[in-house]
Amino acid sequence: NAGVTQTPKFRVLKTGQSMTLLCAQDMNHEYMYWYRQDPGMGLRLIHYSVGEGTTAKGEVPDGYNVSRLKKQNFLLGLESAAPSQTSVYFCASSRDRGRRYSNQPQHFGDGTRLSIL
Amino acid sequence: GQQLNQSPQSMFIQEGEDVSMNCTSSSIFNTWLWYKQDPGEGPVLLIALYKAGELTSNGRLTAQFGITRKDSFLNISASIPSDVGIYFCAGRQGSYGNKLVFGAGTILRVKS
Numbered sequence: 628n629a630g631v632t633q634t635p636k637f638r639v640l641k642t643g644q645s646m647t648l649l650c651a652q653d654m655n656h657e658y659m660y661w662y663r664q665d666p667g668m669g670l671r672l673i674h675y676s677v678g679e680g681t682t683a684k685g686e687v688p689d690g691y692n693v694s695r696l697k698k699q700n701f702l703l704g705l706e707s708a709a710p711s712q713t714s715v716y717f718c719a720s721s722r723d724r725g726r727r728y729s730n731q732p733q734h735f736g737d738g739t740r741l742s743i744l
Numbered sequence: 745g746q747q748l749n750q751s752p753q754s755m756f757i758q759e760g761e762d763v764s765m766n767c768t769s770s771s772i773f774n775t776w777l778w779y780k781q782d783p784g785e786g787p788v789l790l791i792a793l794y795k796a797g798e799l800t801s802n803g804r805l806t807a808q809f810g811i812t813r814k815d816s817f818l819n820i821s822a823s824i825p826s827d828v829g830i831y832f833c834a835g836r837q838g839s840y841g842n843k844l845v846f847g848a849g850t851i852l853r854v855k856s
Contacts, residue, residue: 670787733844738785
């Protein structure tokens with residue numbers, strides 16, 4: 628059971644380039660999330676999804692777009708990368724807060740380290 | 745956005761010592777979670793707390809959900825070298841989207 632898998636693990640971009648980060652989960656989780664982690668700031672939510680075909684903005688959504696075309700995949704896109712987007716990006720997933728499964732914890736991937744020059 | 749104040753920012757302790765860290769907020773949370781992150785990996789859930797006043801243990805780790813619902817504490821007893829890492833608290837307020845707010849983390853270094 629792989630859990631949450633992120634690709635790529637590392638990437639270096641030039642300012643203005645675009646790229647897509649892929650997150651895949653095999654736990655049949657309804658909810659998925661993208662975070663960025665910067666030194667001394669913990670994890671900040673970029674976008675999230677409560678189900679296939681739905682997305683919503685988190686705390687720091689500017690400069691990013693997301694798509695959830697399939698339940699198991701959540702893509703994070705940078706259309707025009709900026710140095711301020713240099714960070715470690717984490718994807719997470721969790722079960723729905725249904726009657727029997729309230730307050731489900733989030734499970735994280737191992738991160739994508741992105742540097743923008 | 746919402747802020748969780750996590751302290752201390754870092755700790756450097758002797759192997760075998762007990763460790764305490766905490767997280768506070770001006771807002772009420774209905775769930776508190778504690779995660780650990782090892783270098784080059786993603787956060788891994790250690791303990792989840794769902795009720796005010798709840799005290800839960802996981803091996804040498806014990807965490808408590810504060811009665812006011814605005815704070816939580818994590819204790820590690822008899823620390824060992826593999827306890828090194830970053831510990832994050834996270835809180836959840838509402839139910840939609842199951843979203844979390846994270847503290848900035850406590851860096852734990854153990855002197856063997």
